[in-house]
Amino acid sequence: MIKLENISKSFGDKQVLNNISSVFEKGKTNLIIGQSGSGKTVLLKSIIGLHQIDEGNIYYDNREFSRMSEKKKKDIRKEIGMVFQGGALFDSATVEENVGFPLEMFTDMSDEEKKERVNFCLSKVNLENVNHLYPAEISGGMQKRVAIARAISLNPKYLFCDEPNSGLDPRTAIVIDQLIKELTVEFNMTTVINTHDMNSVIEIGDKILYIYKGEKWWEGTNDEILYTDNKELNDFIFASDLMRKFKKSQL
């Protein structure tokens, strides 16, 4: 479980996050949504410690993260898996080396054990026979899956995904969403996804946190979002005719 308590963050004079509190539960896919520039990426990066917050507290299973020493933060980071928007795979390493990197850095596994674990993680994301290919030699969807495999290689308690299906075709995007959802349930992780993909919101949003101009504007589930009368949220979610028709049909 990850708990946010009154998070605020500014860059210079610009207040980007203002007093945000929420709880992301274990075994659920928690979505942070919002328009571009609303502060959702800053919020995600603040939660994982890439940005230092100005005010508030972040708890990882009751362990206060934001004011921890770097050494203790490092221990928590070993429990975190992260899927970046562009994959952030190491260009000069093969798929196998990318997935095996955390194992090599932080475990004393033998080469055989590492290989077995890498193959297990790759099989979890439905990838086979790509071990010796470089990131540039595989498709965008496959790169995302490799990034997910790398993120789960150390059996993380917390999985963070920054726009995991951006730049993917709708079908692949759905596959990635389902994959993250399945892995979250299977490994009982606390998953936090930063997205503005409406399919993701409807399909896998166990909990949705809507950020508007740096503030928490709404939170609820993917069922509740259909019935909300929050104007800004409705304007954002149901911006297209297709989504409005979908809402109408659901109601």
Place this chain on the structure above:
Amino acid sequence: MNLFYHIGKYALLMKRVFTKPEKRNIFFRLFIREIEMLGVNSLGIVIIISVFMGAVITLQTAYNIESPLIPTYLVGLTARDSMILEFSSTIVGLILAGKVGSNIASEIGTMRISEQIDALEIMGVNSANYLILPKITAAVFINPFLNIISIFVGIIGGYLATIFTFAIPPDQYIEGIHYAFIPFYVTYSIVKTILFAFVITSVPAYHGYYATGGALEVGRSSTRAVVYSSILILLINVITTQLMLA
């Protein structure tokens, strides 16, 4: 004020770089890889430039001291000392600042903008130590060898010039090379090379590590890295010369 800001930021980065590596065997593997990337891959350009510079120094000296009062073997001495004192350390340092420096700045800068450095940090890896320490240590280790090779090849270049042009008799050139040799000059040259190796790896690494924006900014940080490394090399050259040869 901006200068002090960058000096402070650079010092803090170096503090993170010079920590104990996460795993010794991984560090050693990266160290060997960097020796190949920064040292072995630079060998070709160092040899080519040194041969020609040795030849040019020899010819220019020979054609400019046509005086019966100056013995011709001094051409060999001049070529030898020019290679040892200045060319093989400083000029090769400047050339490597261009080749190796831009390579390091663009490699680390690309890793920064494509979030690969963030990925390392999230995993709990000290990215500065993991990415930069092997480069600095490898260059500090391998560049003195490049320096020695450059001196040796430069002197051979001068010898070849005397054979092909007859600017001075080759045996006089050989005599000059043996004449009044001061071994401390080699120590001086190696000390400078070690300092330059630190500069041409750490300064570009700093510029790449803090690159922001996109591909254009990586290119700019790469250019800045080469310019600042070159200026620092020239500054350190003056300081070490005054300290060691005065």
